[in-house]
Amino acid sequence: MQRKIVEFANLLRKSGLRVSVAEAIDAFEALDELSLEDREVFRDALRASLVKRGDDVATYDQLFDLYWSGFHDNLKNAFEAASAALSADGIDMERLLQQIREMLESGQVPEGELDLSDLARALLTGDLSELEQMIRAAAAQSGVARIENMLQIGFFGRRT
Amino acid sequence: MFDSVQDVQKQLEKQGYICDKRIATVVFLAHRLEKPILVEGPAGVGKTELAKVVAAATGRELIRLQCYEGLDVAKALYEWEYSKQLLYTQILKEKIGEVMEGTRSLREAAERVGQQDSVFFSDQFVVPRPLLHAITTDQPCALLIDEVDKSDPEFEAFLLEVLSDFQVTVPEIGTFVAKHRPLVFLTSNDAREMSDALKRRCLHLWIDYPSEAVELKILETKVPGIDRKLAEDLVAMMQRLRQVDLKKTPSIAETIDWARALLALNAESLGEEVVKDTMSVILKYEADIRKAQQELSRMMAARPPARGPAAGGAPAAGAPAAPPKKGTLH
Numbered sequence: 001m002q003r004k005i006v007e008f009a010n011l012l013r014k015s016g017l018r019v020s021v022a023e024a025i026d027a028f029e030a031l032d033e034l035s036l037e038d039r040e041v042f043r044d045a046l047r048a049s050l051v052k053r054g055d056d057v058a059t060y061d062q063l064f065d066l067y068w069s070g071f072h073d074n075l076k077n078a079f080e081a082a083s084a085a086l087s088a089d090g091i092d093m094e095r096l097l098q099q100i101r102e103m104l105e106s107g108q109v110p111e112g113e114l115d116l117s118d119l120a121r122a123l124l125t126g127d128l129s130e131l132e133q134m135i136r137a138a139a140a141q142s143g144v145a146r147i148e149n150m151l152q153i154g155f156f157g158r159r160t
Numbered sequence: 161m162f163d164s165v166q167d168v169q170k171q172l173e174k175q176g177y178i179c180d181k182r183i184a185t186v187v188f189l190a191h192r193l194e195k196p197i198l199v200e201g202p203a204g205v206g207k208t209e210l211a212k213v214v215a216a217a218t219g220r221e222l223i224r225l226q227c228y229e230g231l232d233v234a235k236a237l238y239e240w241e242y243s244k245q246l247l248y249t250q251i252l253k254e255k256i257g258e259v260m261e262g263t264r265s266l267r268e269a270a271e272r273v274g275q276q277d278s279v280f281f282s283d284q285f286v287v288p289r290p291l292l293h294a295i296t297t298d299q300p301c302a303l304l305i306d307e308v309d310k311s312d313p314e315f316e317a318f319l320l321e322v323l324s325d326f327q328v329t330v331p332e333i334g335t336f337v338a339k340h341r342p343l344v345f346l347t348s349n350d351a352r353e354m355s356d357a358l359k360r361r362c363l364h365l366w367i368d369y370p371s372e373a374v375e376l377k378i379l380e381t382k383v384p385g386i387d388r389k390l391a392e393d394l395v396a397m398m399q400r401l402r403q404v405d406l407k408k409t410p411s412i413a414e415t416i417d418w419a420r421a422l423l424a425l426n427a428e429s430l431g432e433e434v435v436k437d438t439m440s441v442i443l444k445y446e447a448d449i450r451k452a453q454q455e456l457s458r459m460m461a462a463r464p465p466a467r468g469p470a471a472g473g474a475p476a477a478g479a480p481a482a483p484p485k486k487g488t489l490h
Binding site: 020023033044 | 356364
């Protein structure tokens, strides 16, 4: 549980809230005093320890819902599972993409004949910035935009 | 003492303070963790009231320090009772003469006085101001530092020191350590942001204007005997007024005042005349009253003319039309 609180505090920080270590410790202490079954009480207790500005309350509420509903974890697990599966199959994602890129650039498979969607094209040409923009747009629509650090755990970003 | 969050809510309600679970949770935590609470929010929503009722519910004395710009440490902590010291020197003039006898030089006399000065800077000449009072009191107390946002950063720094250790050193006398940690409430009207260091020490509680249902409950608690329909109309109107861009948005205190005023005038319902006449109870600026008039006429016009049982269904009976966007009256 403590690890999750620290992770949550990190998430808040990345979204602009100023959460100090001392306040994270306050959150631990607060949870010791309360039963963790009531979600509302849990939310209020964390808010009292971690959120010190009226303007930040709305952000906190959104992030709380996203993080503690397991969505954040699901997303992370999905990414990890996908990349693990690919490397288990012996597929070197990097090499594959390189080959496809060469194919597209050299014109061996003329672009006009392949009916590539914008997303597919961005993926194949390794156009990371365009890819990121698309993900952001989709995220904004679904309300996931707030999870800024999640977007940095990308398929491609892991390779460094 | 509080057993649980529900216990807090129940006990506060017994004191006539209606609050939601969120407020009760923070009060419970502050009590258990012995941390101060920084209560922020617009004026008149019940921040100071919260401190009062928690003190009453826990049987603690409420010690109040009202902050203002220029409040210095002396006024908050302690002062020497100068007039008393002067009086004593006058009365004891003879004795002082005896003590000074035999001194041959000014320096010797001064030294001899120096040996005695602990007499005039002792316990009996200290006037404890709220903070020292809170530290030295025998019984557990509640300390309310009201409108802390009005004080200056210098005072805030000093407050930090006191709040962390709850001990104070008077150089001439010694160090006072609190026997019991007080339950500390700091209230702020958001005039300025408190320093990070202070916020870090406290649990934070933001109290906003209440929802319609809660405000109705508060009204019925504070003004017992008010007609249900009148209360509903009143609350609906207040909720609507708060959407308008006013110089001084009316808060719960104003709702209660208005209800009491209407009762005093034996008004049974919110007619246009009555509302116009009592506007000044809830709005204190001419410009606000003008803006509100427009809003209220609109609201009155939109209400169903027949005030039978059909109209009295839902609590939000006063606004069948969609509420206007904010800033419409600019």
